[in-house]
Amino acid sequence: MWFGGSGGPRAGWRRPVSSRPVWPDSAGFWDSGDWPRHERKTVERGGVRVAVFGPCGVSRNELEALAASDAPDDMAWRWPGSYTVVRLDHEGTTIWTDLGWAQPVYILTTRGVTTWASSSLLLASLNGHRPDLSQITDRLIDPDLSESAARRSWFAGVERLPPGHRVTLARDGTVGVGRVWVPRHKHGLDHPALLRTELDAAVRLRVDTADAPSTDFSGGFDSTALGLIAAEHLYPRRRRIIASTVHPSGVTSGGDLDYAREAGWHPGLHHVWLPLGDEHAPYQELDRVPATDEPAPTTVSHAYFSAQLHWLAREHGCDLHMTGDGGDGLLLTQVGYLADLARAGKAVRAVRETALWAHVRKKSWFDVLGSIRKSSSPQEGRPWVNKVAREQEAPVAELFEPCTRSQRSVISAVLPAGRTARSDAQIAERCGIGLHNPYFDSRIIDTCLAVPTRELPGPARYKPLMAEAMAGLFPPRLARRTTKGDASADHYGGLRKALPRITDMLDGHLAALGLIDVPRLRRVVADTAAGLSSDLYPVESAVAVETWLRALTARPTTTWLIERTEART
Known part of the structure; x- marks a missing residue:
């Protein structure tokens, strides 16, 4: 699914033959024609047209109000969901991008015509699908260099529009980009309660529009929270959510599986188990990975990822699937927080948190301090990579300065992950399921980044904000969990095979x-x-x-x- 438009100083427009105009007379604004109605909302009033693409909690009356008056910039995160707002008027086109980059938009100018779209793969077809060699080289050296690049995409000449921004495309071809959001600390609030409110709204938005919703149910905090919140909402309505736990064939207990089994008895939740064999191991079926906007996060795990989605669609009729992706980046306090404490005049607490972190991770103080320094500098080059000439690319976190070091760490981790997850969603579309990652929703990101430095938990504690938000819903054993599961052994085994x-x-x-x-x-x-x-x-x-x-x-x-x-x- 995609949408886009074109314009410029030259008369004319361009659009894919397979597209359809968003309005019958809007040849310069189009979409792929396969969007669900609840993810494609439009309104027209007094010569102003507004369209919202992606899951969004905006009501019809609120949408009409956007066309009747000046559009407020906070609509990029005013409602639950991950969505892009497009407004057309006599001056041109204005686009508001989402905070989590989960609905990325790209732009390309050729022969005097500027074309923009929600798929860089689509736009690159106008430019020969030439890959950007600098982007590839950076990815081979260090993920932070390529994934966090604010403007450069994986295709030469195709640029990313930054998240949390307003982009104006004037009729004369002028392009303006302005920031509409910055992370702001909010003091004196019950942040766990606010997180729970936003998670509830994000999950309801998805399951209320799905015929047969499903979710990952790994036994970790993030996916389990989505499943239990959905079950709480659906059970009184005599509905249920399919909670899917994948496991190695013949192994049904131990580690994460025990946490998943304990949580799986909740009313409104239908817990299903999918055994995976050697044919689903990492590095299998790579020849079946389709073309996407960029290398998908699940590429090496494609056999397992696609098998799970096909199975949910075939055996359970699922049409929407949620994952807990993004939860770690949002909810695990990064070690850069220790430096923020020192800058905030909390030296004693910084020392105490550093000692606790070193104890939990079984590291020396020297190693912990080294990891803090390393978190702000790129890794050294790989000797097997032949470097190419490249221009310095600003990381996306620099667009939202000034912010604290911990906020910068979250932005650097979560926003690029939200964008790359779009490639996983493109793969899921081919499996017949809509893939949703609520932790990349704009309001959830804004809520998590609003926790003041002095109220953040130390990095030695395991997601206490989530544990408090889910109090009374998480099983006691899961709520006491202090570590995250590790799938590295599966990847080493798959590589050897x-x-x-x-x-x-x-x-x-x-x-x-x-x-x-x-x-x-x-x-x-x-x-x-x-x-x-x-x-x-x-x-x-x-x-x-x-x-x-x-x-x-x-x-x-x-x-x-x-x-x-x-x-x-």
């Missing part, structure tokens, strides 16, 4: 582009599979990017109408 195939695929598109030293990278992959390296990132990153490049070569052809003339790309 797929090693011959992975070794062969490395001499592919990345090598042809001159971006990697194949013999060196193969040694890294072999060492990692043998357990000689604890860093999976180099392997998973290289495999994900190579898989994405291969999928681009098998992409479907896009035909565009350009100034009333068909052009095939």
Whole structure:
């Protein structure tokens, strides 16, 4: 699903042949035609047109008010959901992007015509689908360099519009970008209660519009909270949510599975178990990964991810699936918070929290202080990556300065994750299910970043804000949980099984582009599979990017109408 538009100083417009105008006479504003009605809301009044794409809690009366008066900038996060607002009037087009970047918008200007769309893959068809080599190189070196880039996309010439901004596209082709949101601390509030209110609204927004909603139910805080909140809402209405727990075939207890089983008895929740075999291990079925806006987070886990979605749609008729993605970045206090405490004049507490963090993680003070410094600086280069000339790209967190170090850490982690998750949603669409990640919703992000530094829990505590928000709903054992589950063993096992195939695929598109030293990278992959390296990132990153490049070569052809003339790309 996508939407977009075009305009510029030259008369004319362009749109995909497969698109439909949002209004019958709006050839310069279009969508893919397959949006659910509740995720595509439009209104027209007095020559002003407003459209909202994505899950949004705006009412009809509120939508009409946006067309009847000046549009307030806080509508980017005024209602529950992850959505983009587009307003057309006599001056041009205005776009309000969501805070969580979960509904990303891109822009491309060619031959005097500016085209924007919610899919960079779609826009890149106007530009030959040329990948951006700087973006690829940065991804191979360090995820923070590529994922947090504020403007550069994965396609040459296609730019990202920043989250939490207002973008104006004047009729003369002028593009203006202005920030409409910054994180602000709010003192004297019951922040756990506010988080619970926003989570309730985000979940209700999804399940009330779905025929058969489902959710991940891993046994962790984030997905379990979504399932239990949905069950509380649906049970009085004689409905239920499908809570899906995946597990290795033959293994039904231990670790996260015990937490999931205990929480799964809640009324209104239908707990289902999906056993996974060796065919669902990481690095399997990479040839089935479709082309997306950027390498999807689930690329190396595609076999498991797609199997789960197909199974939920086929066996349970599910049409909407929620995940807990984003919860860790929002709810785990980052170590940079210790520096914020010191700056706020809380040196004694900073020392105490540092000592507690070192004790819980079984690290020395020296290691903890080193991790604080490392959190603000990029990793060193990978010797197997052949660097290309590149321009310095500002990270997205710089768009929202001034903010505290802990706020900056959350923005750097959560907003890029929200955008990359859109690629997972594109894969889910091919499985027949709408994928939703409520923790990337604008109001939830705004709520979590409003907790003042002095009220934040220390990094040694495990998501106390969530534990308090879910008090009375989490089972007691889950509420006492202090650690997160680890799936690294599955990834090492999957890599060993797929090693011959992975070794062969490395001499592919990345090598042809001159971006990697194949013999060196193969040694890294072999060492990692043998357990000689604890860093999976180099392997998973290289495999994900190579898989994405291969999928681009098998992409479907896009035909565009350009100034009333068909052009095939």
